[in-house]
Amino acid sequence: MRVEDLVRGVLEGKRRPLARLITMIENEDPQASEALRLLYRHTGRAHIIGITGPPGSGKSTLVTRMTAEYRRRGRTVGIVAVDPSSPFSGGALLGDRIRMQEHSLDEGVFVRSMGTRGHLGGIARATSDVVRAIDASGKDVIIVETVGAGQSEVEIIDIAHTVVVVDVPGSGDDIQAIKAGIMEIADIFVVNKMDLPGADRKVSEINAMLDLDQKMGEWRPPVLLTNGRTGEGVPELVDKIDEHMVFLRESGLLEEKGLQRSRDELHQIMEYRLTRELLQHLRGRPEYERAIKMIAQRHDDPYSVAQRLIAEFLVELSRSGGGDEDGG
Amino acid sequence: MSPSRKIRVLIAKPGLDGHDRGAKVVARALRDAGMEVIYTGLRQTPEMIVRAAIDESVDVIGLSILSGAHMALFPRVMELLRKEGADDILVIGGGIIPEDDIPELKKHGIAEIFGPGTPLDEIVDYIRKHVKV
Numbered sequence: 001m002r003v004e005d006l007v008r009g010v011l012e013g014k015r016r017p018l019a020r021l022i023t024m025i026e027n028e029d030p031q032a033s034e035a036l037r038l039l040y041r042h043t044g045r046a047h048i049i050g051i052t053g054p055p056g057s058g059k060s061t062l063v064t065r066m067t068a069e070y071r072r073r074g075r076t077v078g079i080v081a082v083d084p085s086s087p088f089s090g091g092a093l094l095g096d097r098i099r100m101q102e103h104s105l106d107e108g109v110f111v112r113s114m115g116t117r118g119h120l121g122g123i124a125r126a127t128s129d130v131v132r133a134i135d136a137s138g139k140d141v142i143i144v145e146t147v148g149a150g151q152s153e154v155e156i157i158d159i160a161h162t163v164v165v166v167d168v169p170g171s172g173d174d175i176q177a178i179k180a181g182i183m184e185i186a187d188i189f190v191v192n193k194m195d196l197p198g199a200d201r202k203v204s205e206i207n208a209m210l211d212l213d214q215k216m217g218e219w220r221p222p223v224l225l226t227n228g229r230t231g232e233g234v235p236e237l238v239d240k241i242d243e244h245m246v247f248l249r250e251s252g253l254l255e256e257k258g259l260q261r262s263r264d265e266l267h268q269i270m271e272y273r274l275t276r277e278l279l280q281h282l283r284g285r286p287e288y289e290r291a292i293k294m295i296a297q298r299h300d301d302p303y304s305v306a307q308r309l310i311a312e313f314l315v316e317l318s319r320s321g322g323g324d325e326d327g328g
Numbered sequence: 329m330s331p332s333r334k335i336r337v338l339i340a341k342p343g344l345d346g347h348d349r350g351a352k353v354v355a356r357a358l359r360d361a362g363m364e365v366i367y368t369g370l371r372q373t374p375e376m377i378v379r380a381a382i383d384e385s386v387d388v389i390g391l392s393i394l395s396g397a398h399m400a401l402f403p404r405v406m407e408l409l410r411k412e413g414a415d416d417i418l419v420i421g422g423g424i425i426p427e428d429d430i431p432e433l434k435k436h437g438i439a440e441i442f443g444p445g446t447p448l449d450e451i452v453d454y455i456r457k458h459v460k461v
């Protein structure tokens with residue numbers, strides 16, 4: 001399939017082209033970057049929501065309930081469910097979808113499972129681009145379920161407008177772990193499994209922690225109770241998520257975050273491409289190997305050599321009028 | 329193909345059959361062989377299975393059934409796949425399926441059937457051999 005046809009299919013909201021593009025993104029197919037380039041201008045419309053929290057806390061169950069609520073409100077939903085890949089085999093058992101199958105025949109819902117494929121941080125390296133593809137396909141809301149999170153699985157904050165941190169009653173010791181990392185990224189706290197004993201205490205514990213938070217801005221994360229099995233509390237959760245988007249818009253934070261994200265992303269892409277081109281330019285050159293030997297033998301130092309090689313590369317680049325182009 | 333290409337497999341249990349041990353054993357074996365396995369749980373209709381296969385862009389659908397309803401459900405899955413133009417997906421099955429039914433199922437496009445006691449390696453090898461990567 002030609003990239004242009006793929007892109008047109010995605011923009012028309014068709015499932016198969018979208019599904020196919022996602023696979024290409026995950027597999028780092030060069031055509032995927034071309035498609036993303038064409039789709040970029042059509043993104044930025046969806047409200048992106050991250051759901052994170054310890055394993056088994058009920059994330060997938062809540063995502064399903066929230067999806068039902070959004071559909072009742074007439075909004076279309078994309079879901080990206082991330083599960084860990086095995087570090088040994090590279091394979092993955094993607095089980096989040098089990099709880100989401102009730103929506104599988106709804107034309108207004110698209111569900112996709114992803115393995116982390118070795119990436120740490122709670123999501124896959126490709127998750128951000130996958131979300132973008134679904135955004136371009138016109139879904140109103142995109143929910144990203146991260147892998148069961150500890151303290152370092154906080155990358156969701158780079159993708160989501162609104163981060164929901166799910167916790168459960170009891171589990172007193174995980175509050176320590178959570179405090180360090182994922183507590184700080186929450187826009188909304190949910191104490192799920194409110195039917196279990198200790199739910200109210202958990203709410204007070206989280207609130208007490210928020211009382212101590214020095215860095216809190218104008219938005220104090222609300223702490224909500226839900227029951228994933230019955231759906232109790234879910235409409236209120238969806239209301240709060242909407243409220244958070246209104247807050248982001250009215251406070252100017254949405255624009256600010258958007259700028260910051262574009263800056264970071266541009267920075268990353270430039271850094272990656274510059275480095276790649278520099279190394280391509282140097283690879284296999286005898287003077288490069290010679291310089292490395294000089295450093296190893298202490299006849300030269302890596303700081304000066306790096307500076308010299310970069311300077312030479314930049315001069316060459318400006319003479320040739322820019323690097324080779326591959327559109328990635 | 330790029331080096332990060334992974335074989336994606338949907339393991340599905342169509343119909344009302346509650347025997348899920350075999351499906352889970354196979355799912356784990358395929359994961360341990362480096363594949364990405366999407367397990368959709370019990371009581372799936374053929375429509376749900378086909379939709380999941382398309383959304384997830386799988387290379388393989390593995391149907392597991394021990395209840396005896398395979399002659400109704402397997403061909404229905406194949407029919408829907410053809411209707412969606414997704415019949416390039418490799419479809420295999422397993423569970424309690426009498427020898428005599430296998431030729432008929434293959435006529436409908438099921439590539440292979442694996443019965444009780446099949447070594448898991450055999451299933452892994454079959455998929456590796458038959459998915460065009």
Ligand code: B12
Pocket residue numbers: 339344345346347348349350351353354389390391392393394395396420421422423424442443444445446447448451
């Ligand atoms: C364990 C078992 C149960 C357990 C199931 C537990 C569970 N969660 O799975 C329990 C006790 C709950 C149970 C209940 C029933 N069972 Co029962 N059960 C069995 C039993 C003894 C073993 C099945 C098993 O788990 N085998 C181990 C797994 C690993 O093997 P497997 O599933 O065959 O999988 C292998 C291959 O088939 C293949 N494979 C399987 N799936 C797939 C998928 C793919 C993609 C691939 C490639 C390969 C593949 O690879 C696997 C590895 O080799 C079988 C008899 C038997 N010997 O098979 C009866 C059997 C399946 N049960 C039977 C029956 C009738 C029932 C009940 C209706 C009994 C009743 N009257 O209550 C209920 C129905 C339950 C329901 N809701 O559907 C009958 C089915 C008869 C039929 N098909 O005509 C059988 C055959 C027993 C018999 N001889 O009568 N059962």
Ligand SMILES: Nc1nc2c(ncn2[C@@H]2O[C@H](COP(=O)(O)OP(=O)(O)OP(=O)(O)O)[C@@H](O)[C@H]2O)c(=O)[nH]1
Pocket residue numbers: 054055056057058059060061062096099147148192193194195196226227228229230
């Ligand atoms: N008692 C009770 N159980 C719940 C509730 N919500 C979800 N569960 C159960 O909790 C278990 C785990 O739910 P999941 O939705 O799979 O949890 P998860 O956080 O997505 O799990 P991972 O993706 O594996 O990290 C399931 O058995 C659910 O039925 C609830 O409100 N109360």
Ligand SMILES: [Mg+2]
Pocket residue numbers: 059060061095096145
């Ligand atoms: Mg889950």
